[in-house]
Amino acid sequence: MSRRRPSPETAPRHDGAEVPDQPHVPVLLAEVIETLATAGGLAVDGTFGAGGYTRALLAADPALQVVAIDRDPTAIAGGQALVAASGGRLRLLHGRFGALDTVLAEAGLAQVDRVVLDIGVSSMQLDVPERGFSFRNDGPLDMRMGADGPSAADLVNEADETVLADIIYHYGEERRSRAVARTILEARRRGRIETTAQLAELVAGVVRTEPGSHIHPATRTFQGLRIAVNDELGELVRALHAAERALRPGGRLAVVTFHSLEDRIVKQFFAARSGRSAQASRHLPGGPVETIRSFRLVTKGPVLPGEAETARNPRARSAKLRVAERTESDVPEPLAALTALASLPDAARGGHRR
Ligand SMILES: C[S@@+](CC[C@H](N)C(=O)[O-])C[C@H]1O[C@@H](n2cnc3c(N)ncnc32)[C@H](O)[C@@H]1O
Numbered sequence: 001m002s003r004r005r006p007s008p009e010t011a012p013r014h015d016g017a018e019v020p021d022q023p024h025v026p027v028l029l030a031e032v033i034e035t036l037a038t039a040g041g042l043a044v045d046g047t048f049g050a051g052g053y054t055r056a057l058l059a060a061d062p063a064l065q066v067v068a069i070d071r072d073p074t075a076i077a078g079g080q081a082l083v084a085a086s087g088g089r090l091r092l093l094h095g096r097f098g099a100l101d102t103v104l105a106e107a108g109l110a111q112v113d114r115v116v117l118d119i120g121v122s123s124m125q126l127d128v129p130e131r132g133f134s135f136r137n138d139g140p141l142d143m144r145m146g147a148d149g150p151s152a153a154d155l156v157n158e159a160d161e162t163v164l165a166d167i168i169y170h171y172g173e174e175r176r177s178r179a180v181a182r183t184i185l186e187a188r189r190r191g192r193i194e195t196t197a198q199l200a201e202l203v204a205g206v207v208r209t210e211p212g213s214h215i216h217p218a219t220r221t222f223q224g225l226r227i228a229v230n231d232e233l234g235e236l237v238r239a240l241h242a243a244e245r246a247l248r249p250g251g252r253l254a255v256v257t258f259h260s261l262e263d264r265i266v267k268q269f270f271a272a273r274s275g276r277s278a279q280a281s282r283h284l285p286g287g288p289v290e291t292i293r294s295f296r297l298v299t300k301g302p303v304l305p306g307e308a309e310t311a312r313n314p315r316a317r318s319a320k321l322r323v324a325e326r327t328e329s330d331v332p333e334p335l336a337a338l339t340a341l342a343s344l345p346d347a348a349r350g351g352h353r354r
Helices: 029-036 052-060 073-078 080-085 097-106 123-127 152-158 161-171 177-190 196-204 219-229 232-246 260-273 276-283 307-312 314-318 336-342
Strands: 042-045 065-070 090-094 112-118 247-257 295-297 320-326
Touching: 029 052, 029 112, 029 247, 029 320, 042 052, 052 065, 052 112, 065 097, 073 080, 073 090, 073 123, 080 090, 097 112, 097 232, 112 232, 152 161, 152 219, 161 177, 161 219, 177 196, 177 219, 196 219, 219 232, 232 247, 232 260, 232 336, 247 260, 260 276, 260 295, 260 320, 260 336, 307 314
Parallel strands: 042 065, 042 112, 065 090, 112 247
Antiparallel strands: 247 320, 295 320
């Protein structure tokens, strides 16, 4: 597969006559479908969203069965028309992709041929102010993709200053994280911070954007909080291991990411599981680590969207696709180093600051 492709006029068309228009434009669709082409079998779409990948998978292979998962009950409700139109080929399950093998087991399924993950939030989640993801449209400070667990308001109003600073620094990559956390703590003394606009205004008071930049000063802070509220990196690490357990030999795992924190996790997982880390470690003290080859790389580097796609859909600009194929090898131990990559350093657990 080439690394930058003209895309995706060639994307398989879906037969969506009976289903509503897609509110979310799928990213790297043609590339994902091309790499996952099968003759029959069972595919898992771990991030159903508006069903863009699922529709295209069903259309591309009339013998394929699809199990689609989403943690957002709204996405599950929105997909019922597609389930009805699928002639029994689509099952839509509410759950987290981090537990995808458990979700499959509960549905009476074990091994699968394809797993695709399109990490992050959907346009529907971003665009509805009540979901609280956006600083452009004021709404309650929520940011939960599912309906459970603490919201962003809980975190912003209750977390220690150190923990907030670490979340904003490590998950948001915001260099002014300490100043943002301090400002939040000061504002908390005057009352609860309840809305996205309130928080965005506080952040804009201490973060300046580069002259000429179109990025809102609160972008990185919101990203950090969203990742923490949904444990997005922990979910990704668990999903990679769960897919490794669920895929049969020859089965493929395709992951689309949207920022470097996610891509680094996928890249390191595939490198470690395809024996590349072992090659790199042969010069280290203690010699090479044990060679593990539970995957073979299908994409040697990330597949990026072509210019036509990014012109049409600016959200695609930072997308990266990586694909690997499951080998015959037994399932190795989970990679502890990846869990560390997904976690905050010591501060959140009461240890030292960076
Ligand atoms: C980028 S959208 C997917 C869009 C989809 N590929 C399409 O074409 O319509 C990501 C979706 O994944 C869901 N999601 C995010 N994290 C999840 C998790 N840990 N488990 C299950 N679903 C998750 C979100 O709720 C959202 O609906």
